[in-house]
Amino acid sequence: MGIVAGLDSSPDFTRIVVCDADSGAVLRQGYAPHPLDGAEGGRPSDVDPQAWLLSLGEAAGGGLLEGVQAIGVSAQQSALVPLDTQGNTVRPALVGGDKRAQVCAAELVDALGGREAWAQAVGCVPGAAQPVTKLRWLVKNEPDAALRTAMLMQAHDWLVWQLLGRPARRTTDRGEASSTGYWSAVNGAYRPDLVELALGHQALLPDVLGPAEAAGTTPEGLLISAGTGETMAAAFGLGIGLGDAVVSLGASGSVMAVHHEALVDPSGMITSLADATGMHLPVVTTLNAVRALRGSAELLGLPDLETLSDLAMKSTPGAHGLVLLPYLEGERTPALPHVAGTLAGLRRESMRPEHLARAAFEGMLCGLADALDVLRRRGVEVRRIFLLGQAAELPAVQACAPSLLGVQIVVPQPADYAAIGAARQAAWALGASRGTLDPLGVAQGSFDPRQPPAWQGATAQVLEPGEELAVGQAVRQQYTSVRDQTHPGAVRL
Numbered sequence: 001m002g003i004v005a006g007l008d009s010s011p012d013f014t015r016i017v018v019c020d021a022d023s024g025a026v027l028r029q030g031y032a033p034h035p036l037d038g039a040e041g042g043r044p045s046d047v048d049p050q051a052w053l054l055s056l057g058e059a060a061g062g063g064l065l066e067g068v069q070a071i072g073v074s075a076q077q078s079a080l081v082p083l084d085t086q087g088n089t090v091r092p093a094l095v096g097g098d099k100r101a102q103v104c105a106a107e108l109v110d111a112l113g114g115r116e117a118w119a120q121a122v123g124c125v126p127g128a129a130q131p132v133t134k135l136r137w138l139v140k141n142e143p144d145a146a147l148r149t150a151m152l153m154q155a156h157d158w159l160v161w162q163l164l165g166r167p168a169r170r171t172t173d174r175g176e177a178s179s180t181g182y183w184s185a186v187n188g189a190y191r192p193d194l195v196e197l198a199l200g201h202q203a204l205l206p207d208v209l210g211p212a213e214a215a216g217t218t219p220e221g222l223l224i225s226a227g228t229g230e231t232m233a234a235a236f237g238l239g240i241g242l243g244d245a246v247v248s249l250g251a252s253g254s255v256m257a258v259h260h261e262a263l264v265d266p267s268g269m270i271t272s273l274a275d276a277t278g279m280h281l282p283v284v285t286t287l288n289a290v291r292a293l294r295g296s297a298e299l300l301g302l303p304d305l306e307t308l309s310d311l312a313m314k315s316t317p318g319a320h321g322l323v324l325l326p327y328l329e330g331e332r333t334p335a336l337p338h339v340a341g342t343l344a345g346l347r348r349e350s351m352r353p354e355h356l357a358r359a360a361f362e363g364m365l366c367g368l369a370d371a372l373d374v375l376r377r378r379g380v381e382v383r384r385i386f387l388l389g390q391a392a393e394l395p396a397v398q399a400c401a402p403s404l405l406g407v408q409i410v411v412p413q414p415a416d417y418a419a420i421g422a423a424r425q426a427a428w429a430l431g432a433s434r435g436t437l438d439p440l441g442v443a444q445g446s447f448d449p450r451q452p453p454a455w456q457g458a459t460a461q462v463l464e465p466g467e468e469l470a471v472g473q474a475v476r477q478q479y480t481s482v483r484d485q486t487h488p489g490a491v492r493l
Contacts, residue, residue: 001453002069003027004430006237006423007056008230008416009075009159011043011095012036014055017419018068021427024420024455032058045100046092049081049158056159070214070223070430071163072422074233075156077179080131082138083151087166090148093155094134101137102128108136111197115268121191122184123262123272132181135198151204152195154180156227163224164216170206171215174274175232175281177208185274186262211278211425212432212449225429228276230418231256231283236276237421238386238412239457245375245382247368247405249389249397252329253289255371256281257380267492269333269374276425277452282380284371286333289364290391292326292341296360300353308357309396315358317403317471321345322355323482324363333371334483334490344482361396365404366479370491372405384408386460402465403472412458428452 001021008015016030032055036044052075065071078096083089105126112118118125126133131154138146153161157172177183182194182205190205209215209226217223228236235256240246245257262272263282273281290305297308325342343359376382385405391397392411402409432449465472484491 001427001431003067004070004072004423004426005065005068006072006074006233006419006421006426007059008233008419008422009052009056009073009155010230010418011076011097014052014059015416015419016059016064017416017423018064019420019423019427021069021430021453024424024427024453026420028064029416030059030061030064032056043095043097045095045098047079047095048092049089049155052155052159053162068222070225070426072225072233072424072426072429073156073159073163073227074230074418074422075154075159075227077154077176077229077231078129078131079155080134081153081155081158082145082149083153084148085150087151091142091145094137096129098134099128101133104128104136104140105130105133108133108198112194116266119265119268121194122181123178123186123264124181125268126181130179130181132194132198135195139198139200146199149199149203153206154229156229157206160215160224160227164218167216169216170204171209171226172206173209173211173226173228173276174278175228175276178272178274179229183208185272185280186264211276211452212428214429214433223426223430223433225422225426227422228425231273232276232281233418233421233425235281235421236424236452237417237419237458239455240386242279243381243383244386245372245380245384246386246388247372249289249387249391251289251291253286253364253368253371254283255285255368255375256283257375257382259380263378263380265378267335269335270378276421282375282378284333284374286367286371287329287331288326288341288367290389292324292328292364293360293391295328296324296356300356305391305394308360309394311354312357312361312396313399314354317400317468318475318478319355319358319362320350320352321347321478322350322359323479324356324359325479325483325486326360326363326367331367333367333374334487336487336490339487342482342486344486358396361400362404362475363479365397365400366476369405369476382407384410386410386412388412398463400472402463403468404476406465406469406472408465409463410460411463412460415458417458424452424455427455
């Protein structure tokens with residue numbers, strides 16, 4: 001079918017992969033950092049979107065895209081780009097990691113009638129990062145910019161629009177739309193009333209494309225697919241499907257799984273996102289994952305997580321009765337926003353550095369197992385788990401995860417999965433543009449517009465619970481007992 005490209009515009013850089021459209025084999029790659037001003041000491045909260053275009057151009061230099069027939073775009077989620085009636089930015093983009101709008105999130109929750117009202121409306125409860133919350137922040141802090149805001153886009157929407165030459169039609173996809181706070185994955189429709197609730201007036205919103213639809217074609221004849229958010233693109237690049245979950249180990253943690261329907265969670269613990277294939281990605285997050293490991297390493301005077309892992313491997317499952325509830329920043333799952341962490345089971349024989357190190361790894365993974373149980377209790381089947389993040393490579397994580405999470409663990413080899421997912425979507429859109437169905441719905445020719453290309457899955461290490469499963473269940477029970485005694489009623493079964 002030819003060659004396609006996927007580009008991922010993350011918060012810090014643009015990465016491009018050029019792939020064989022039939023097999024998914026990566027043929028060429030490009031990379032460039034965003035030229036961000038004032039980024040010393042952390043990422044800026046306001047970014048001129050032109051920085052994304054500049055790094056895209058640099059990453060694509062040297063003839064990288066020569067011969068490419070279609071491009072897919074993945075980008076950081078929740079980066080709101082407010083535009084005026086002419087399509088020009090009224091201010092720099094408010095990026096996804098911006099926490100300035102925390103108070104505005106609480107105001108919006110109350111304005112609609114509480115967490116359950118939001119969960120029913122759009123499948124999620126507003127947080128500081130979401131575009132709907134940023135709109136309220138704009139009204140309160142930059143009212144002139146809010147009044148001039150006539151169109152709303154996110155990073156991937158804006159990049160696709162620019163690549164197409166700023167056509168009259170603006171587009172997005174289900175995945176990106178589901179993270180806005182004003183589009184419902186349950187109903188597949190916008191809630192313009194929520195835009196008005198946050199912004200004070202209506203604004204134009206991009207059309208939501210289906211998974212295999214193209215956003216358009218450039219004047220040079222290059223097909224641009226619908227694109228999607230980084231989370232959805234990475235899931236698509238990994239090739240996860242029904243029965244699969246992804247556990248991501250960042251400073252905080254997240255658990256997401258592919259499901260056949262959107263889940264409405266009155267507690268707001270589940271965020272109902274849409275994926276890049278027409279399915280759904282319910283997500284549950286924890287506030288404490290690798291930050292619990294780093295805190296433990298600092299407490300023990302260790303230089304890095306690798307040393308903490310080596311120390312933990314000198315202990316045994318259950319850490320001689322030592323249990324760490326890793327709620328160092330409060331916790332979201334379970335909903336304990338104002339608590340602190342707990343170290344229990346202190347006895348003379350357990351007060352050794354290696355047991356504390358082991359308890360840190362077990363506590364982090366048991367916390368993520370609690371998040372996984374939230375999905376399982378709602379009927380989400382989990383047969384295997386993809387473990388992502390730099391900490392997934394640590395021996396102590398790989399030793400503990402299979403038995404504590406209770407299923408096969410897949411640790412993919414590091415790769416640009418969001419960019420690969422964007423390229424796979426481009427191949428799907430290219431195939432769909434050439435494929436047809438007969439009156440009985442049977443694909444004619446080699447392209448089936450209903451199915452994504454069957455690219456080879458990620459190269460990965462596979463870990464099985466095996467005989468350690470019973471041991472892991474005992475460790476989880478030890479953790480659960482401490483959790484329930486310390487915070488009775490926090491977990492509602």
